[in-house]
Amino acid sequence: MHSVTLYHWEPNANSGKPMLALMEKGVAFHSHYVDMLSFDQHKPDYLAVNPQGTIPTMVHGERVLTESTAIMEYVDDTFGGPKLMPDDARERWRIRWWMKFMDQWLGPSFSMIGWKVFVGPAVRDRDPAELQAAIDRIPLPERRVAWRKAISGEFGAEELQESQRRVALGIRLLEQELARRPWLASDQYSLADINGFNLAYALPLAQPALSNDELTPNIMRWLRAIYARPATRACWALGRTSLVKRVTILEQPHIGAGQVA
Numbered sequence: 714m715h716s717v718t719l720y721h722w723e724p725n726a727n728s729g730k731p732m733l734a735l736m737e738k739g740v741a742f743h744s745h746y747v748d749m750l751s752f753d754q755h756k757p758d759y760l761a762v763n764p765q766g767t768i769p770t771m772v773h774g775e776r777v778l779t780e781s782t783a784i785m786e787y788v789d790d791t792f793g794g795p796k797l798m799p800d801d802a803r804e805r806w807r808i809r810w811w812m813k814f815m816d817q818w819l820g821p822s823f824s825m826i827g828w829k830v831f832v833g834p835a836v837r838d839r840d841p842a843e844l845q846a847a848i849d850r851i852p853l854p855e856r857r858v859a860w861r862k863a864i865s866g867e868f869g870a871e872e873l874q875e876s877q878r879r880v881a882l883g884i885r886l887l888e889q890e891l892a893r894r895p896w897l898a899s900d901q902y903s904l905a906d907i908n909g910f911n912l913a914y915a916l917p918l919a920q921p922a923l924s925n926d927e928l929t930p931n932i933m934r935w936l937r938a939i940y941a942r943p944a945t946r947a948c949w950a951l952g953r954t955s956l957v958k959r960v961t962i963l964e965q966p967h968i969g970a971g972q973v974a
């Protein structure tokens with residue numbers, strides 16, 4: 714049996730997807746924390762593993778695997794444990810539809826808001842010359858732009874408005890879909906739920922005017938059901954930052970409209 718090493722940041726967004734998939738399957742792995750806020754992902758040790766300087770990366774034996782959603786599918790296909798993709802073709806299509814929607818459309822909008830309110834403020838006060846050198850080392854031009862905007866706070870009003878519009882639409886679609894079945898895209902817990910939880914686990918805190926037990930009861934039921942799973946608890950226990958500790962909001966049995974400021 715080859716060993717598995719996962720290079721990841723927090724149980725959040727792209728890093729959290731393969732972390733939670735591995736834990737759901739019961740696959741033991743070496744957890745290699747890459748401190749994104751210290752720019753570890755652009756340092757030579759990590760670039761030797763993934764020259765793009767993005768996280769996560771999974772190493773399985775000789776194989777170096779990138780792209781969080783594709784890694785989750787690899788994990789599900791390769792290892793034993795509960796199946797996270799059903800056999801039914803229509804359900805597989807629906808799961809992949811939702812993962813594409815989240816990865817390409819909804820995720821970047823959540824991410825822009827998260828980088829503005831958490832990532833930028835977390836690093837902004839450091840020595841400007843050190844920050845400039847860190848930005849200059851970033852291999853991908855689009856990541857360089859994201860960091861520059863996060864640090865300077867220069868996200869434009871228009872792009873933030875568009876992200877907020879997409880998040881609002883995404884919340885409406887999630888609520889509609891979750892009114893139809895217990896899990897997001899299938900009658901069984903699947904990769905779509907893992908993907909979605911990584912984006913939405915702190916929704917009632919991040920979007921209090923759009924998501925709570927009164928406005929989006931199905932989303933809240935779904936988030937609490939995922940949070941109650943032993944793998945999710947174990948995964949989020951690996952979190953170090955205040956960003957991911959927000960998950961404990963789901964321990965509240967009821968979050969009313971206007972309750973979270």
Ligand SMILES: N[C@@H](CCC(=O)N[C@@H](CS)C(=O)NCC(=O)O)C(=O)O
Pocket residue numbers: 726727728749754766767768769779780781782851856859
């Ligand atoms: N499509 C890639 C995206 C990877 C990605 O951009 N990850 C972010 C963290 S969620 C990252 O590496 N950020 C570090 C940086 O931009 O320096 C995936 O799904 O794995």
